[in-house]
Amino acid sequence: MIFASDNWAGAHPAVAAGLTAEASSFSSAYGSSDLDRQVVDRFSILFEREVAVFFVGTGTAANALALTSVNRPGGVSFVHRDAHLAADEAGASEYFTGGARLCQVDGPMGKMDPAGLEAAIARYPAQFVHAGRPMAISVTQTTESGTVHSLDELDRIGSIARQNAIPLHMDGARFANALVALETTPADMTWRRGVDILSFGGTKNGCWCAEAVVLFDPERAQEFAFVQKRAAQLFSKSRFIAAQFAAYFRDDLWLENARHANAMAARLADHVRRSRRARLGWEPEANEVFPVLPKQLSSELKAAGVAFYDWPSVDWIEKKPNPDETLCRFVTSFATTADEVDRFGELIA
Amino acid sequence: MIFASDNWAGAHPAVAAGLTAEASSFSSAYGSSDLDRQVVDRFSILFEREVAVFFVGTGTAANALALTSVNRPGGVSFVHRDAHLAADEAGASEYFTGGARLCQVDGPMGKMDPAGLEAAIARYPAQFVHAGRPMAISVTQTTESGTVHSLDELDRIGSIARQNAIPLHMDGARFANALVALETTPADMTWRRGVDILSFGGTKNGCWCAEAVVLFDPERAQEFAFVQKRAAQLFSKSRFIAAQFAAYFRDDLWLENARHANAMAARLADHVRRSRRARLGWEPEANEVFPVLPKQLSSELKAAGVAFYDWPSVDWIEKKPNPDETLCRFVTSFATTADEVDRFGELIA
Amino acid sequence: MIFASDNWAGAHPAVAAGLTAEASSFSSAYGSSDLDRQVVDRFSILFEREVAVFFVGTGTAANALALTSVNRPGGVSFVHRDAHLAADEAGASEYFTGGARLCQVDGPMGKMDPAGLEAAIARYPAQFVHAGRPMAISVTQTTESGTVHSLDELDRIGSIARQNAIPLHMDGARFANALVALETTPADMTWRRGVDILSFGGTKNGCWCAEAVVLFDPERAQEFAFVQKRAAQLFSKSRFIAAQFAAYFRDDLWLENARHANAMAARLADHVRRSRRARLGWEPEANEVFPVLPKQLSSELKAAGVAFYDWPSVDWIEKKPNPDETLCRFVTSFATTADEVDRFGELIA
């Protein structure tokens, strides 16, 4: 019963097969193969406009290079306090940008409070050298709290970005999970909302190692090519990432995987709702569930082989919780089975 | 007839199979899985001492992080002018170190001239702040000219490093090819020669994406963990690299692959020697052959579908070559077939 | 009536004279002159132990290089949210460290709340690569709110630093003002409280351009020399800074200047206390006064030629102030006259 993270799963069989199918052929290196190009074209079709796409190895790399591509002296990026790039990437964005600051913005359930975002930006007037100046806004979709920004919420952030002439980045490590939760399209969830750069994640949703930076302004591609290469993120056998994405998109596998993961999360949440010992910290919206468990139950579950993390989020701590309880995070994936979820359900019944 | 680079090959079937075998299991992330640990242990056995090992995505990353791990203010690293990290990595080492300089040292056939190396180091007295100070020596084995440093040559460089108290890095993107060429052991080719940090490459020799930084002083592991994570090189599904290495080492596949590649290069060189139209620029020692071709022949070969690069190395240019001729690079790999080589032989006969 | 900042003043006549006295002589460059050495020795006497001292050009440089000297991958420094290096240096510390993060800690009146500091540090466990790891604590003395940490308060922070094995930096841009306010000694206000590195400011207190980084562990001097030189902060005519410090320390001019500035602030505060139209936001402790003024009065004062800044500090905003009032900052210096202060007093009477 593995609910620790969606990155504890392996790879979808179709992704593994797609990769194996590439093993025996030769192809030109560093992203110039036919397969690389085909997959880039596929992105343009998916997003309903010409995009520039760069394959990278990790979500951290995607985020850090996205910010690096809009880097400027004194730059400040605005992100939610729980955003992965603020909380879990060891300062990679600050490092790759050579010191551009992440300004953390508060807000419940993993979403920046729009008024708080505007106030934060206002503290960095564009011409006032002493403070630094705005460089980017980064929004996480699906959020680190397992919630999903509505299109209206994204519009609000996009509007703030445009009004302040700040590029808008989306960390889409769990892009597909949000997309199917909203039942919308990639274009509607990104550039139509004002997103300029997207970290498009495949790793958590059925790939082994497939992340991409998507630039909605393809004219910035040439510059980004140097950003990527200098950062050691141009893979010689780039097509091994392309092959994963090819399988990922074929027959909408990516959407199917995400729907499955979300359904498993909903099923797990149902078990929590029905439990007399546990309850939901908040409603799940994609593939992450945050139950409140008595510490006793948490220990029992771990002893029984259920893998999950305690997750003392600020949202939770601010409620001054009962010290005998703990907030936990359960993540489902394409590889989670209903049986596994139901066995967990029995343990907390 | 693909001789453009060993990174144009796909993956060895055993590597692909090893990867696929991991697809259906769950495992903890970020390098903490059992498989990750087993492969790290395997490195210690291979190198006959406890080593710290970090998996990264590209050879450029391995080199850049190796230098970053010994970085210091005003640092200068000494490398051959043709070294991959000086010539082909878009300044990644300078970028990751925040500006530590690469001082290029001359020398024929891809090898730093030892006296030139000593003279270069002497221009940076350790206490003279104006110039900067020595930080690392980096030696490439197999060199970018397809030659292999003898153990004595490595000893000489190791001795210079020790005398100057400078860490010694080895770029082993083609480590296996050199190893089998010298018929020596990993330990004898590295730390017994004074190497402190190794970029250990698997990608060019049968993997898709498997590179490792090997620290011969395992006490530096904790520090390196932050160097790696901050640089976006800690893969969540790290075991997909570990699985490649596991297959790579099993039954000495890696040595077999390298022997095959070297044998194919020798076979190709034989064809060149026998040709009336071509000749060898110099003797190949591993899996790269540098023939001198009439430009006319070069064009014919390309038209006939032979993939290779013109390679106007300094060694070649310094000889003031005949302008009707061109130096070319042909690289063989685990996937090169004797038939392919022989067909090329017929074309130049 | 200039109360905008202590850096609007010129130079004390003795400092100007000391500088002029150096004009006609020759001397070796880059910090190696006799005068440089004498002033360094003077610092050791002042601080009652051997210290290493490096002259730099700006307070921002002093702070940024101090943090750079303890920089490490994934490093996080803990500073008050209003600290000059967090709020007013355009990200210089992040830039010079190549991306080490500043974690802002809250607390009233310019002082980090000790419990909040401990909680912030606890979010960065030393071995957890994902978050980053503690690198430095920086405390500002005099604070940006014009308050002064008591020796006990400094002890508390020093104790937290030691318990967590984190170097402690003090931003002493207004060091002298705090020192005379506490009627203590340089040693008692620094290394005896656990301070490892000090930004020692002279510019705001009577010099033109005289800042120094003081390392209480002189063994770190050699390393710092490269930190300084690489950062373009080794002045060829370094002695022009030394000459300022020589005059600054002679006959305790620096203490006299600070006492005068503090006395002028107290006098100004008295005028505010007596005014029917203004009141003190909080009690001044050194050379900065923060009155609450009706906006109407603020406008009148500016029209009358009084120079000062509106200063909407978080402390003030959190109190949800009357929108017709504004918090303002008045700074006095060695050059402020009692007459000037009294003329201001008449304006607000």
Next chain:
Amino acid sequence: MIFASDNWAGAHPAVAAGLTAEASSFSSAYGSSDLDRQVVDRFSILFEREVAVFFVGTGTAANALALTSVNRPGGVSFVHRDAHLAADEAGASEYFTGGARLCQVDGPMGKMDPAGLEAAIARYPAQFVHAGRPMAISVTQTTESGTVHSLDELDRIGSIARQNAIPLHMDGARFANALVALETTPADMTWRRGVDILSFGGTKNGCWCAEAVVLFDPERAQEFAFVQKRAAQLFSKSRFIAAQFAAYFRDDLWLENARHANAMAARLADHVRRSRRARLGWEPEANEVFPVLPKQLSSELKAAGVAFYDWPSVDWIEKKPNPDETLCRFVTSFATTADEVDRFGELIA
């Protein structure tokens, strides 16, 4: 008899007086004072066009920030192998740019060989990510060999810069010495030759600490303001630099100082020419003389209190010099006296 460097001199009395005159006044900080503005305007008049000017503390800072202002991912700057920023600044330019490389170009007497420069640029095709790409050319005027580029030579470099669309920087640490040597105007020696950015030095020619970055495209000023501030080079009492420049330019003091220094160098060279024991390594063109001395004479001179440096330049070493001789550097300044030079002449007669 101090000929070690022009930065061993103090300050011209007029500069010291100008500084002292500023001591007793108040003025707004961070470059916004009337005096700052007046001096900036003076630069525009001097250069016969509107320029943006930023005062910085050291020549190293001027050079490093100039390159930083044209920085880009994978950037490579082309400089003479002896250029101060390549040889004597501890890697500051690489550091401030976050790793942009300096590519050293050879050429006799401190001047890049134009064909060599073109060849070096050609190794970095603008779209080839593996090598990096051209970012700047930096030319030193007066060179580190004491020679002066003619206007034609500058035109040739400017032409290469324009043809390759690369910004051209001039390191003018000894700008005035070259200017009076050529008997030309600031405009003719800079932007009319294609120079885009100038490091304008005053320190070596009579100031204590007065360096400026001059941007010939003033539209880049806003961006540069952040480059400067982030790099800790925005001085709070910026006017103390402005005051030096004001005195420096008044009544053409700067030209007079440079003419004097050059004349003293010519006088010193005459003594060398007349000496039976010494000879000139090459003809001096500004304020630096490079005599070849028997080592015995060099020792005698040092014992007699003559300060100068041995200067084993590549130009000299390449000639395989007599091991009993040494090349030395003698630098004159505004403060050098004819008497001092003549006393030296007697010692070598």
